[in-house]
Amino acid sequence: MRNRLRRLFGSARALLYGYFLVLIAVSTVLLALPYAWPTPGGIAVLDALFTATSAAAVTGLITVNTAHFTLFGQLVILATIQLGGLGIIFFSTVFLIQPAMKMSLRSRSLIREYYVDQVDFDPGRIVRSVVTVVITVQAAGALALFAGFMTVGAERPVLNAIFHAVSAFNNAGFSLFPDSLERFVGEPAITVPVMLLVVLGGIGFVVLVDLLRKATGLRRHRLTLHTSVVLSVSVVLIATAAAAYFLFERTGAYAGLSEGDAGMAALFQAITPRTAGFNTVPQDILGYPARTLTKLLMFVGGAPGSIAGGIKVTTFALVLFAALFGTNRNGDLEFAERRIPAELLARAHALLFKALLLLFVAVVALTISERNLLAGGFEYSDLLFEAFSAFGTVGLSTGVTPELSAAGRIIIVVTMFAGRVGLIALAMPRGVLAKPQVGYPTGEIIVG
Secondary structure (H helix, E strand, C coil): HHHHHHHHHHHHHHHHHHHHHHHHHHHHHHHHHHHHHHCCCCCHHHHHHHHHHHHEEEECCCCHHHHHCHHHHHHHHHHHHHHHHHHHHHHHHHHHHHCCCCCHHHHHHHHHHHHHHHHHHHHHHHHHHHHHHHHHHHHHHHHHHHHHHHHHCCHHHHEEEEEEHHHCCCCCCCCCCCCCHHHHCHHHHHHHHHHHHHHHHHHHHHHHHHHHHHHHHCCCCCCCCCHHHHHCCCCCHHHHHHHHHHHCCCCCCCCCCCCCHHHHHHHCCCCCCCCCCCCCCCHHHHCHHHHHHHHHHHHHHHCCCCCCCCCCHHHHHHHHHHHHHCCCCCCEEEEEEEEEEEEHHHHHHHHHHHHHHHHHHHHHHHHHHHHHHHHCCCCCCCHHHHHHHCCCCCCCCCCCCHCCCCCHHHHHHHHHHHHHHHHHHHHHHCCCCCCCCCCCCCHHHHCC
């Protein structure tokens, strides 16, 4: 029993869960303090828990508007977003470089989840590279946003620039404006930096490092297959979705915008479901085709090793390629002059099934807990949209979030936590020694 407990609390999963649970608990306590809310008494503990979980899971769903918090409360949310966004990579790596602790095979597997073929990197260098990339990109984004906010005459340009740069790069979707970024729909000085930060935060550190080597390397550097797949699938998804949104909503949600502003709004809408959560157009005025496309993009999410949520673009690509092109007699997928082993395909399909199962449970639970909402004007599609957004840690909503019951808010909290931490923990290697294979007879099952 003692050995089992030691293995449990010494495992990567326990560290992952523990880190986020502690972060959420501390943030909840701080946000529940009277200093975090302008009116006496502060906010309800459940609202503080919801906000803390949404910030730690870099989701962006809110039951109380972020703009209504005091400066102290907004800084707590900002710190929680930053720690939540970097927690998975940063905390696990810091654990590895503690004195007198060697890198185990299990830990190597954990790092491989985020650095692919760079597993032999020194953990200290990994931490330094992550911190350097994050600070550099966020600082550049904050400077660009500061110039933009000064141009449009926004209040508190310094705080707004820093907050939105951190929120955008971490794909959090929290905004200090009550209407998110809707007031800036026609301001590319604001929307373009936000979109760039969202994309950079959503493609993953390994891709950023690979691109940096390609751009600055003295020797000829060939992009890895992982980088190529992430970039190509991301570009196709964004371009296709932007064109579809423009066609769906040109006479709908974008009817009052110029051609240029409508195109920019469509591009922003194509990027933000990658788990960013900002919006320049209210989601509740989008038509059903646009909402359906948004659900798909929220489900797919960003790239592995990034701050984005969802099942990840590589999982989506592998499952899609296997369905379209099939596999060879060994179950391997062959494309781009590479062979993707059957074990990796099995993991991709398993992750997809677990995600669909989690979503199904969340949706069923919401339909039970929110029967009054369904009877009072909201539709089933609103709850479905909310579940997809919580699972993908996106933060987009059709307006149902503040109206959720206490049970519904708890369901969304659990879904955000599971979507952010649970699937990654399930994808981690178990670190169990392989058992001798038993020569069972082959079983035949008819499929299809």
